[in-house]
Amino acid sequence: MKRVLFLFVAIVSIILLPTWACAASSDFGERVSGMTEVTGIRVNSGSEKIRIVVDANAPVSYRTMTLSNPNRVVVDLKGAWLSNKVKKNIPVDSRFVNAIRIGQFNKDTVRVVVENKVGASNYNVFSLKGGPVPGRLVMDFGNIHGDTSKATIAIPDVKHDSSGTASPSTSDAGSSTPQTPSADTSQQATDASQGQDTDPSVTDSSVPASSGQDELDAPAKEAAGDTQTSPNQPAAITDDTDADIAALTxxxxxxxxxxxxxxxxxxxxxxxxxxxxxxxxxxxxxxxxxxxxxxxxxxxxxxxxxxxxxxxxxxxxxxxxxxxxxxxxxxxxxxxxxxxxxxxxxxxxxxxxxxxxxxxxxxxxxxxxxxxxxxxxxxxxxxxxxxxxxxxxxxxxxxxxxxxxxxxxxxxxxxxxxxxxxxxxxxxxxxxxxxxxxxxx
Known part of the structure; x- marks a missing residue:
């Protein structure tokens, strides 16, 4: 009798399995419908800077934050999902960056974490329009000002004023405000600093923790003054930026x-x-x-x-x-x-x-x-x-x-x-x- 029951259960499972698989596939399709797919991440490490480019199948809104101990730049891509073909931990060989991690932070946010050595004034994050990839987010770390003295390796802790703007401590004499590429006025940029999910309880184990503070706790620390946020910085592609992007491949x-x-x-x-x-x-x-x-x-x-x-x-x-x-x-x-x-x-x-x-x-x-x-x-x-x-x-x-x-x-x-x-x-x-x-x- 037990044997007959076992066979019955096995047959029913086999029959229903395709249905369950289809249902799961359908649920996934519905969840990501209308969202931007993050399709890849590329890294080019040079003597003056390291450039990281996140590729997506459409332009994407984002928010940038900084964390300390260790120094990290966190970029949240909103309304996005991460392709399973993208490596979660990216190998790095650079004097400016220690590690790069990417993962699905919550159901509609892809998070990129860059553990770096350059502090708050020697990095830049901006989006590009046009080119062969519909959506590209660029992150530069290192000598982005053209002066090697500003691409400091041992940067002290960064203090923040009440407005959330980072200001270097007195010992960091070489730092200055990062320059952002000029924006094309024909592009209607979405301000990613609006409508952000700052619920500290929302985490996802697909993003690995850093050796120090857990970057998944970043939204909670924002109120304590340990993070810096910045809105989108859209930029038109110039000959120079296109040449730099080309160097990545x-x-x-x-x-x-x-x-x-x-x-x-x-x-x-x-x-x-x-x-x-x-x-x-x-x-x-x-x-x-x-x-x-x-x-x-x-x-x-x-x-x-x-x-x-x-x-x-x-x-x-x-x-x-x-x-x-x-x-x-x-x-x-x-x-x-x-x-x-x-x-x-x-x-x-x-x-x-x-x-x-x-x-x-x-x-x-x-x-x-x-x-x-x-x-x-x-x-x-x-x-x-x-x-x-x-x-x-x-x-x-x-x-x-x-x-x-x-x-x-x-x-x-x-x-x-x-x-x-x-x-x-x-x-x-x-x-x-x-x-x-x-x-x-």
Whole structure:
């Protein structure tokens, strides 16, 4: 009897499990609907300053606070949720910053904590509009005034006046008021200092505690005068700030050749509804070029329209056409070569993303292939088919690290539909760009 009861319970559980999973997924979707997703955090450490950039899929309101013992800058991003792909603890190698942590502070707030050595006058927090990422929050720590004497490493405790404005103690003679970038008057900035949740009881264990005071207690200490708050400081992107942001990915000055597979008389594989591989690869390539140029790279394209690459056009042999693509990269002395393709199989069930590199090529080619493949998977959610060696002509006959990425299966109805959409194209391009940035980073 017990055995029968056990089997009954097991069967009911199996039947109901998908329902529970769907309900949980639905609840999550409803909770984050209309909220901004924090998609990544990037760090560039230099001799004069460290720059931290938080990426989001839309502009976000924020509030800044300072805490002492140890010195920390806390930034709360309101109306935001943290993607589970973002690392919670960010490695740091800087004389200005000890540690960076990010987590979901409460149901609608993402908190960034930067444990630093520069005190209250040698950091700056501002948002950027425009550029390849819809929402970017920038945090600079160190020599932000152009005077190294002001980027002090051993900063004494900071005192606060009754208005909540920080003023350095007399021993901190080198400090001055931080400069904020000029704002574009066409941008309507949201004042994040209004309507903030200051309930000290709201905490979340996803943000780890610091070695001293717990930054999750920050709202409670605000009343005691141990914190400094500041509203949003929106800034327009200038050539200088864009150049600095580009340095975060290591793409500034890099020469990259993008090869959109097939084209012209060669349609490539064709999906169940008639979508052609040559069209998808070209759309991804053109979007990828836009992203890379915005990050400071010099981009060479084997083709930008639906055409063959060889000067012989449709009369070129397969080898002549493929060599023409290699020539674009070799003649430009590009740093890397990326060939974009869509996979295909006789069965529509085949799916996933594959990275390829020349079997006798360098380890750098394998590293590039691996990072680009992973970047695509992270963005479009396809399954991984691994990074594999190959003997493909375009990765064999290029003089630099090269990869051929099969983004997805055009023969798979779902993946064909995804990569025939504007969202799918943008995500695939972003994934490749992320992989390239990771490779150079």
């Amino acid at each position: 290591g793409l500034k000055g890099r020469k990259i050749t993008i090869d959109a597979g097939h084209g012209g008389n060669d349609s490539g594989a064709i999906g169940p509804t008639g979508v052609m591989e040559k069209s998808v690869t070209l759309r991804i390539a053109n979007e990828l070029r836009r992203l890379l140029v915005a990050e400071g790279a010099t981009v060479y394209m084997t083709r930008t329209t639906d055409t063959e690459v060889s000067s012989k056009g449709a009369n070129a042999s397969d080898i002549e056409e493929l060599q023409a693509r290699c020539d674009v990269a070799n003649n430009s002395k590009s740093d890397i070569f990326i060939s974009i393709h869509m996979d295909s199989f006789s069965s529509g069930a085949a799916k996933g993303t594959t990275g390829y590199y020349y079997s006798l090529g360098s380890k750098r080619s394998r590293d590039l292939a691996d990072k680009v493949r992973q970047g695509v998977i992270d963005q479009i959610g396809t399954s991984s088919r691994g990074t594999q060696s190959c003997n493909f002509y375009v990765v064999k006959h290029t003089d630099m690290p090269a990869t051929l990425v099969e983004v997805a299966f055009i023969s798979n109805p779902q993946e064909e539909q995804l990569l025939n959409s504007e969202e799918g194209i943008k995500k695939a391009a972003q994934g490749i760009a992320d992989g390239i940035a990771d490779y150079f980073g």
